[in-house]
Amino acid sequence: MQLTLIKLGGSLITDKDKPFTAKKAVIARLAGEIKSALRGFRGKLVIGHGSGSFGHTVAAKYKTAGGISGKRGVKGLSLTAEAAVRINRIVAEQFLKKDLPVLSFAPLSMVTAEEGRVKTIFGEQLKLALKRNLLPVVYGDVILDEKRGCCIFSAEKILGIIARQLREKYAPIRMIHCGITDGVYDGRGETIGRLDEAGFDRLSKQIKGSRSVDVTGGMAHKVEECLEMARLGVRSWIINGTRRGDLRKAILGQSVRGTVI
């Protein structure tokens, strides 16, 4: 059976200029598009969302991406984790309003790292949730790291881990990234329709990073995660979540403006 992983970008669902402000209307609309797509869809979905101006604001203030150093570092970790759950609560609430059977899974509770790389991971709960037709939701979070104390773990990363965990059970697996641009732009600001490793090397200097505070590195990070997914046979679409209806079309496999990797 087919599995589709959907990433809702932090800058799509939160207001980058206002810390701790969610774009509830946008989240509600995206939930509605997912609900609508599910009527004619025979695969499974997993949602992942960024932390946007929630987690990133706190993480930047306390330099949480660098790990834990001293009591202030412990506090930063605690507050960043808190902020990540806070935006997740808002997303879950909007999805529940559309009667979507969401079940949020916390990366902090199920993944640990060592030097910023995944060390241990728990995935049994996710398999059971999909089997029972629930809609798992994960999110960008801070996770514990054996060496550094903690590290930032983006929604892309947790979705990537999930793709690996579920490769034996589901095929094909595809990933849809909903951001605020029409995919990846070239140096002239034009959408690149298709991108592979060689193309990315050529264009990497031209790709603009996200302008908002984003400790996970914006568009370049996203493309790198997509290229790694491509090596596993997972195809990714980077689309514009602000374009009404595009997420629904992308789930249903219809063509939309954006970049395929």
Add this chain to the structure above:
Amino acid sequence: MQLTLIKLGGSLITDKDKPFTAKKAVIARLAGEIKSALRGFRGKLVIGHGSGSFGHTVAAKYKTAGGISGKRGVKGLSLTAEAAVRINRIVAEQFLKKDLPVLSFAPLSMVTAEEGRVKTIFGEQLKLALKRNLLPVVYGDVILDEKRGCCIFSAEKILGIIARQLREKYAPIRMIHCGITDGVYDGRGETIGRLDEAGFDRLSKQIKGSRSVDVTGGMAHKVEECLEMARLGVRSWIINGTRRGDLRKAILGQSVRGTVI
């Protein structure tokens, strides 16, 4: 090093007569007692709290304790999980206000069951959190079950699992249950100072169940979990969390009114 597991009962921190109403002032006071105790304390703490009138209300409505049956069951699971996180957010917020370095771990994300019994569990994140002097917080939750779809997993149960996971690293391990009674009462309503397996058999018919809606079974359930802990060498104190200062004293090993198991 010593490890103390603290359970804050659902009827202590929520209003049993008003669904989805937390007793914020009580939670804030208990957080203050923990903060104060930590100044003179050289062990590690893990907090667990019940779901009280949050999770239990929804779980009772949708019969979630019985597992998933049909679409309504899926919705019940989704809403019960949502409610469990909601009370956790309130607890975490009050603890953060006292500058306690809380880190919430979601049972749903780290435990699965089969026929109501634990099947798989992930505990690495917890070990790392304690190593870094964070204050882990877990809670009564709904978890996924291979056979039934889901089952209710009380705060006592997750704390019990944690005690088992951490037995190699910490000793002694003790558990403090904060409820709304002066420990376990006998048939005449008097506190039983000490209770063991034989004593519980004699008294089990006299012990009054919690009067509030509680799908995890109230006091009898609590005592059973304590007896199981006793078999592992974990001593439990059942104390009255409404008595100002008693939690602080209990953490510091001072004598307080209640039942020792």
